[in-house]
Amino acid sequence: MIRILDRENTLLNRFVAQMRDVNVQGDSMRFRRNLERAGEIMAYEISKSLRYARHTVETPLGAAEVSLPDEPIVIATILRAGLPFHQGFLNYFDDAQNAFVSAYRRYSKDGSFNIHVEYISTCELSGKTLLLVDPMLATGASIVLTHRALVEKAGMPQRTIIASVIASEEGLEYTKKHFSAQNTTIWCGTVDAELTVKSYIVPGIGDAGDLAYGDKM
Template sequence: MVFNLSDQNSVVKQYLSEVRDKALQRDPSRFRRNMERMGFILAYEISKQLTYTKSVVETPLAQTEVDVPASLPVLITVLRAGLPFFNGFLDVFDQSPCGFIGAYRKEGGEAVTINLDYLATPSLEGRDVLLIDPMLATGLSFTRSVQSLLARGRPRKVYIAALVAAPDGINHIEKNMPVPFDIWTVAIDERLNDKFYIVPGLGDAGDLSFGEKL
């Protein structure tokens, strides 16, 4: 399934409008903070889909029964653009194990090529995995990442977590994802341009967060 937070009005739309605004993008600290806020909100919404179990805690006055996640999800982000967005997820799931993927788009040519050169994760066997990357453009980085992650165990389910998604990328994931999944995004944009960038999008999330790369 695809879950789009912009289907309903909430303060997340204010944060999204600010990261899109090229005048406000001159302030990288504000950009990163808004990415973190939206990551926090998206993580909270995804938390409603997890499996919960009963537990008992001791308060200063009595014992009481509480509901807690049966198993914390593994958080995995794509370096470097995903880091501020990922920090919002980590604020919600602050005890979760984490993993990191080095994936980047090879520029040039008529087709998109995704290179993966770094992978550090715990075992994923039977786990819920949140795969966090702000831009879901072609979808290739997500499917390539999951194919690589299968070497670390087969997840129970993968939650694709994006800030902005393009319809082409959603379609690619729906046709090619090798494990059960849901797609969660703050917004679904119009299209990809001829360079496979999301339109209207927001630009290069990594550069806007950390400065232009060589």
């Protein structure tokens, strides 16, 4: 299943607009904060789809019945662009476990590239809900390979939730195809139609990692 949030009225649109705006995105601190706020809003929306259980909480004056999320959650992201987005999810799912993967594009002289996974830090995933969050879902290859690497190291989660701020149509189709046999939901803030020859989303936002943390060599 795919959920696209900007097909409804949502405050997320404001933060996505600021991340896109060349007159705003040059402020890296504001860009990181907008990514974090996007993560918070998406965490709230995703929380509505989780399994809940009834609990009793003792107050100074009695007992209150509440429904609380009842799934063990692991939030995973791809370094480095995913860190502020990840923090937004962690602000809301503050008792979640966490995983981090270093995945990057290794370019050839002809301009083509392969996704290379270099570092994985994760807890056991078997039987848990994996929240795999990455700001940009361009080709979809990074998400697919990251998920595969996590599963090979830590086991198959009970279900996977993928969250991105901006996705391309091509990336959504690729991701949906590779997760078709699994219990997976894809959430994104908005969807753009095009990819450049270097697989950047158009109109997109540019390089999220560079905008958040500065240019890299």
